C-alpha cells in the first residue's frame with residue numbers, strides 16, 4: 001500500500017510534466033478510439049447490410065452452389081437441418097432463400113437483377129427487410145407480388161401496383177418468366193444492392209423457377225461475430241454427409257473482408273503514428289524522472305531498498321500515469337461515441353461520393369463495442385510497460401555512490 | 407567489548423588505469439560497540455571513501471571489512487543491500503529524505519523494507535521522532551522542515567531499522583551552529599542511553615570535541631587515533 005502511495009505521490013511531484021504526459025495519452029487514446037470506432041462502425045454496418053440481404057453471416061447451401069450459384073444446385077427442404085438450426089444457440093435467426101439472377105424489365109428498360117424468393121417472416125428476422133420498405137407493403141406468405149429495391153424501381157420507372165416482367169433460367173433448363181405487380185419498394189443503404197435486388201414470396205419464386213420445394217441456401221444471422229468460425233465448424237460437423245456446404249461471409253464475399261482488413265491496417269498505421277508520438281512523450285518523462293531522482297534513488301538503495309523493488313515502484317508510477325490517461329480518455333469519449341452510434345454521421349459532398357465509389361453507404365455509425373476501447377487502452381499500456389523496461393534497466397545500472405553524489 | 411567493525415589493510419584506488427588515486431590505503435580500523443567516533447582529516451583525505459567502504463556502499467580494491475565478523479567485501483550487490491538494511495544506519499550530508507513522504511512515513515519506510523507490521527511501524531516512527539524532538543512534525547514533508555529537522559528525521563530513520571551502528575558523513579555540514587549542536591546532542595544521547603554506535607566524519611571542531619574517539623586520516627592513512 002505504501003509503495004502504491006509512494007508511486008502515486010511521486011507521480012504528482014512534477015505536476016506539470018505529469019499533466020502533459022497524461023493529457024498526451026488522453027488525446028492519443030481519444031483519437032485512436034475515434035478512428036477505430038468510426039472504421040469498425042462503418043464496416044459493422046456495411047457488413048451487416050450486405051451479408052444480411054445476401055450471403056448471411058453463415059450460409060448453408062448445396063455443396064458447390066456458391067461457385068456458380070446455379071438454381072440447379074439447390075436442395076430440398078429438410079427437417080433435420082431445420083432442427084439443427086433451431087437448436088443451435090449461436091444462431092440468432094435463419095432464413096431459407098431461393099435466389100436467381102435474371103432480367104427485370106418494364107417498358108423499354110431492362111436490368112440484370114438478383115431475385116430472391118423468401119419466407120417473409122423468417123427473412124425479416126435475418127435481414128429486417130420489412131423495415132426497409134419505404135412505400136407499399138411487405139410480402140405476405142404466398143404473395144403474388146414483388147418487392148423492388150428503390151434504385152431498381154426508379155431505373156425501371158415503376159411505382160406501386162405497376163407490373164414488372166422477370167425473365168431468367170429456371171430449374172434444369174426450364175425457361176423462367178413471369179409478371180408481377182409491385183407491392184412494395186425497399187430502400188437499401190448499399191448503392192449497388194439498391195439498384196439490383198427484388199424479392200418474391202417463396203411460393204412465387206418456386207413457381208417462377210420451377211424448382212418445387214427447394215432452396216438455394218439458408219442464410220444465418222449471428223450476433224456474436226467472435227463465434228463465426230466456431231459455429232461454422234459446428235454446423236459442418238452436424239450436417240456431415242448430407243451434401244451441404246457451410247461457408248462464412250468472409251469466404252463468400254472475400255472482397256468485403258479484404259476491404260475491411262485494408263481499412264483496419266490503414267487505421268493501425270495512423271494510430272501507430274499517434275502512439276509513436278506519445279511513446280516519445282512517455283520516454284521523455286522517464287528520462288527526466290530518472291535524471292531528477294538519481295540522488296534519491298541512491299539514498300534508497302543505500303538504506304536497503306533492493307533495485308528490483310525500486311524499479312517496481314517506478315513502473316507502478318508509469319503504469320498509473322498511463323492508466324489515468326487511458327481511463328480519462330475512454331470515459332470522456334464514450335458519450336461521444338454513443339451519441340454518434342445513436343445518430344450516425346451522414347457524409348455529404350465529396351466524402352459521401354467517395355464512399356459510394358467503394359459501394360459503401362455514406363453513413364458512419366460509430367461502434368460502441370467495448371473491445372475497441374479495451375484494445376486501444378491495452379496498446380497504450382503495453383507501450384508504457386515496454387518503455388518502463390528502460391527505467392528498470394537504468395535503475396539496475398545505478399551505482400549507489402555516484403547516485404548519492406549527483 | 408567486541409568489535410562490530412574491523413577493517414584489515416583496507417584500500418581503495420580510484421582510476422587505477424589512468425592517474426591512480428589512493429583514496430584509502432592500508433587502513434586497519436577496529437570499532438567497538440557503543441563508540442562515538444569522529445573521522446577527521448583535511449579535504450580529500452579519504453573520510454567519505456572510508457565510510458563508504460565500511461558501510462558496504464562501495465567495494466575496496468584491497469583488504470577487507472568485517473561487520474560482526476562477517477566479511478562484507480565478498481558479498482554480491484543484492485546481498486549487500488539486504489545486509490545494509492539489517493545492519494547499518496546511514497545519515498548523509500543532506501537531502502536524505504524522500505520528498506513526497508512525511509517525516510513519519512520516511513521513518514516508517516525502512517521498516518517497511520524490513521517487512522515490519524504496520525502497527526509496529528507507526529508506533530516506532532512516533533517514538534523515534536519524539537526521541538529526536540520532532541513529535542509535532544510527524545506529518546510534515548521534508549520541504550516543510552528546516553535542514554536541522556531534516557537531519558534529525560534522517561537520524562530517526564537510521565535508528566528505525568535497529569542497526570548495529572550508524573554511519574554519518576558530515577551530517578552537520580549544511581547546518582547552522584545551533585542545529586549542529588542540537589543534532590550532536592541527540593546523537594550523543596542515543597549513544598549513551600541506547601548504546602547506539604556512531605561513526606561520523608566532520609570538519610567542525612565543536613563536533614570533534616563531542617566525540618569520544620577521534621580518528622584522523624591524511625592521504626588515506628590513519629595518522630592518529632585518540633580516545634578523549
Ligand SMILES: Nc1ncnc2c1ncn2[C@@H]1O[C@H](COP(=O)(O)OP(=O)(O)OP(=O)(O)O)[C@@H](O)[C@H]1O
Pocket residue numbers: 420421427428429447448449450451452453454455456
Ligand atoms: N569517484 C571518484 N573518482 C576518483 N577519485 C575520487 C572519487 N571519489 C573520491 N576521489 C578522490 O579520493 C580522495 C578521497 O576523497 P574523499 O571524498 O574520500 O575525501 P574526504 O576526506 O571525504 O574529503 P572531504 O572532506 O572534502 O569530503 C580524493 O583525492 C578524491 O579526489
Ligand SMILES: [Mg+2]
Pocket residue numbers: 453454455575
Ligand atoms: Mg567527504
